[in-house]
Amino acid sequence: MKCFLGILFAFVIVVTLCDAYCFFQLNDPLESLDGCIQDGKQHQFGSSWTANCHRCHCGQNGIRCCSIFHTPxxxxxxxxxxxxxxxxxxxxxxxxxxxxxxxxxxxxxx
Missing domain, CATH: 2.20.25.590 (N-terminal domain of TfIIb)
Structure with a gap:
């Protein structure tokens, strides 16, 4: 029982720490066929970057960004x-x- 409670407690901590705020922005094919455009900058498909306290990734369908900060x-x-x-x-x-x-x-x- 103690082992189960320990595993459950560890799981709760991991889920809490991994709960980031994320958003997705669709690519506009009229803007670019070579990558994603965010804040006037083009990013190649498959690339990642950090902007405005968010870690972003450019995929074929669009940009996925997740916060890198924690809110109290x-x-x-x-x-x-x-x-x-x-x-x-x-x-x-x-x-x-x-x-x-x-x-x-x-x-x-x-």
Whole structure:
């Protein structure tokens, strides 16, 4: 029974960590037959890149991008606020009245 609970707990952690926000953008054949176009840049079929805190891949049908950041959850939203840093693709959670103090975060998603 302990082994089963251990495996179940590990599975829950892995599923939580792998739960990224993703989106898909269809290719427009009128724009390009040689690859995918995102933000005015062409990417070859089969290529991958990171843009705007998302890891993207160009396939024959379109572009699939998934977030590389985690969003905080389970914190005191009245006392604290989350701040996104686009340079590091990460959130910090700080007190509204004293931004130099971090807040406890009970969970992360994404």
């Amino acid at each position: 959850s389970g914190y005191d939203k009245e006392k604290c606020e989350s701040i996104f840093n686009a340079r590091t693709c990460s959130y910090t959670v700080v007190e509204k009245g004293n931004p130099s103090k971090d807040c406890e975060v009970l969970g992360w998603s994404g």
